[in-house]
Amino acid sequence: MKILTTVKKVVDVELNIHVENGAIVEKGLQYVINAWDENAVEAAVQLKEAHKAETTLVSLGSTDNTDIIRKCYAMGIDNAIHIDDPALAKADSPTFAKVLQKVYEAGDYDLVIAGKQAQDTDAGQAGIMLGEFLGIPCVSNVIEIKVTDDTHIQVSRLGDAGTEIVDVTLPAVVTVSDSINEPRLPAMRGIMMAKKKKITVMDLAGLGTSFEEIGGTAPASEIVEFLPTQKRKGGQKFEGDPAEITAKVVQLLVNEAKVL
Amino acid sequence: MTNILVVADIKQGVLKGSTAELLSKARALGAATAAVAVGSNVADLAPQLAAAGSDTQYIADDPSLEIFSAAPFAAAVVEAAKAFSADMVWFGFSETGKAAAPRVAAQLTAACATEIIDVTIDGDAVHIVRPAIANKVLQKVKINVPKLVAVVRAGAFEADPEATGTENVVTLDPPEKDMAAVVKELISDASGEIDLADADIVVSVGRGAKDQAGVDLVKDLADDLAAGFGSSRAMVDAGLMAHNKQVGQTGKIVAPSLYVAVGISGAIQHLAGMNGAKVILAVNKDPEAPIFNVADFGIVGDLFDVVPLLKEEIKKIRA
Numbered sequence: 001m002k003i004l005t006t007v008k009k010v011v012d013v014e015l016n017i018h019v020e021n022g023a024i025v026e027k028g029l030q031y032v033i034n035a036w037d038e039n040a041v042e043a044a045v046q047l048k049e050a051h052k053a054e055t056t057l058v059s060l061g062s063t064d065n066t067d068i069i070r071k072c073y074a075m076g077i078d079n080a081i082h083i084d085d086p087a088l089a090k091a092d093s094p095t096f097a098k099v100l101q102k103v104y105e106a107g108d109y110d111l112v113i114a115g116k117q118a119q120d121t122d123a124g125q126a127g128i129m130l131g132e133f134l135g136i137p138c139v140s141n142v143i144e145i146k147v148t149d150d151t152h153i154q155v156s157r158l159g160d161a162g163t164e165i166v167d168v169t170l171p172a173v174v175t176v177s178d179s180i181n182e183p184r185l186p187a188m189r190g191i192m193m194a195k196k197k198k199i200t201v202m203d204l205a206g207l208g209t210s211f212e213e214i215g216g217t218a219p220a221s222e223i224v225e226f227l228p229t230q231k232r233k234g235g236q237k238f239e240g241d242p243a244e245i246t247a248k249v250v251q252l253l254v255n256e257a258k259v260l
Numbered sequence: 261m262t263n264i265l266v267v268a269d270i271k272q273g274v275l276k277g278s279t280a281e282l283l284s285k286a287r288a289l290g291a292a293t294a295a296v297a298v299g300s301n302v303a304d305l306a307p308q309l310a311a312a313g314s315d316t317q318y319i320a321d322d323p324s325l326e327i328f329s330a331a332p333f334a335a336a337v338v339e340a341a342k343a344f345s346a347d348m349v350w351f352g353f354s355e356t357g358k359a360a361a362p363r364v365a366a367q368l369t370a371a372c373a374t375e376i377i378d379v380t381i382d383g384d385a386v387h388i389v390r391p392a393i394a395n396k397v398l399q400k401v402k403i404n405v406p407k408l409v410a411v412v413r414a415g416a417f418e419a420d421p422e423a424t425g426t427e428n429v430v431t432l433d434p435p436e437k438d439m440a441a442v443v444k445e446l447i448s449d450a451s452g453e454i455d456l457a458d459a460d461i462v463v464s465v466g467r468g469a470k471d472q473a474g475v476d477l478v479k480d481l482a483d484d485l486a487a488g489f490g491s492s493r494a495m496v497d498a499g500l501m502a503h504n505k506q507v508g509q510t511g512k513i514v515a516p517s518l519y520v521a522v523g524i525s526g527a528i529q530h531l532a533g534m535n536g537a538k539v540i541l542a543v544n545k546d547p548e549a550p551i552f553n554v555a556d557f558g559i560v561g562d563l564f565d566v567v568p569l570l571k572e573e574i575k576k577i578r579a
Binding site for chain 1: 358365574
């Protein structure tokens with residue numbers, strides 16, 4: 001089985017983010033592997049360990065992703081491709097999905113595992129659109145993947161009514177929730193080995209396409225500006241005798257906030 | 261005139277409040293409105309969909325649609341969108357919407373926007389606003405193509421009880437089953453529980469509750485308040501709460517009138533799921549817990565002392 005996993009480098013959401021004049025202030029930002037993509041990598045490596053799958057990672061961006069690719073190598077990924085093209089800085093979800101489609105078609109993959117969304121956009125579209133563009137099944141928000149045989153997997157998906165157990169015919173795309181696993185911390189040996197591994201880097205032309213061909217120059221939607229989120233402020237905080245302050249707060253919820 | 265198709269949000273046969281919220285907003289924008297209901301035994305919902313604000317009701321009712329499957333669900337929505345010549349298709353915030361919207365957008369060659377909190381139509385210019393980066397910023401997005409498929413974030417729009425429509429039912433052919441991704445079983449959530457997405461009050465439990473006894477204590481408070489019962493990530497990881505109870509960036513997004521965070525420190529990912537609440541009450545023994553930076557009311561104290569006292573006080577006011 002050949003597995004393709006996708007990773008993106010995103011802004012670290014733990015840090016403060018400032019907006020000025022309609023744009024995000026770059027200064028002080030740090031970039032990390034998208035957390036859900038790390039779950040996707042872990043899921044791929046677990047399938048490799050249990051079923052001798054071959055795992056290939058594709059990272060997309062206009063950034064130097066060497067650090068996050070080395071981390072994925074250290075976790076156990078076999079091959080890595082970085083699609084490095086300045087045009088991708090402005091790509092939207094369908095455009096990313098089109099790039100992934102080109103990568104998929106250049107290989108001979110049975111399964112694509114992607115994170116269910118990227119932390120910088122929270123869009124949750126690229127993986128599902130990839131399935132649509134390829135005309136292969138896609139199951140999103142997956143919390144378990146089991147291999148049935150060479151051409152079938154069974155996945156569990158968290159839906160609105162409960163957990164759906166889905167029999168999927170390969171090739172297929174799954175997007176994973178962070179509930180699927182706890183990504184491993186790479187061992188020192190893995191980290192040392194990762195340093196020696198080759199990363200295939202190419203731009204869109206190297207992939208046999210162009211930003212225009214994949215729709216990037218005429219995006220269906222584009223961000224015109226960023227705005228600061230209205231920040232909530234802390235209100236009244238009470239310390240002291242538990243019985244007294246609890247009674248006081250309940251009175252405030254009834255009389256002032258009028259929510260009880 | 262803009263034609264807006266709202267996808268009915270139906271859970272266990274019940275029409276959810278978000279459907280009326282979306283239809284009210286569509287009417288307020290001056291759009292022609294329709295709703296599409298996809299499922300098994302959903303035809304009876306047509307009068308409710310009209311009352312909620314739709315002037316046409318597309319119904320895809322078939323036993324094969326009993327359990328959600330993304331491809332046929334999306335196919336039915338696409339068929340309704342084509343029949344209505346929809347300029348926009350709106351989903352309520354749900355796993356169904358998140359799974360179906362990108363498919364519908366790809367099939368209609370539409371733009372796709374998830375988690376929107378506002379939409380404006382000015383002549384031909386359509387813009388949406390949505391949070392991004394764990395709710396730390398808002399994006400204003402221009403739609404460049406004639407069609408838009410959107411998932412509306414919980415609590416973004418309010419229902420207007422006056423905004424009612426008329427009944428005009430159009431029956432759709434049932435979509436084909438997806439033979440490549442067959443849903444063979446649904447392990448149902450415990451029924452009879454209050455749906456987090458709909459609850460007017462949500463009580464969530466965090467690591468401070470420690471163990472099952474702590475969870476049970478907080479659950480009692482939720483029950484007393486007839487509240488939805490949610491959880492932080494830590495309690496899900498510890499196996500004390502189910503995955504579908506997790507409130508946060510990756511789990512449920514809630515926007516109740518009152519959110520009660522019990523023993524929750526307030527990680528960014530959790531805050532991203534609940535900062536749409538009208539009022540937040542936090543109970544935490546650590547006075548420096550980040551949750552107090554967003555809570556309207558904070559009680560610094562051990563939840564094992566405070567929760568029984570809260571129950572008592574609530575019993576008094578409800579008496």
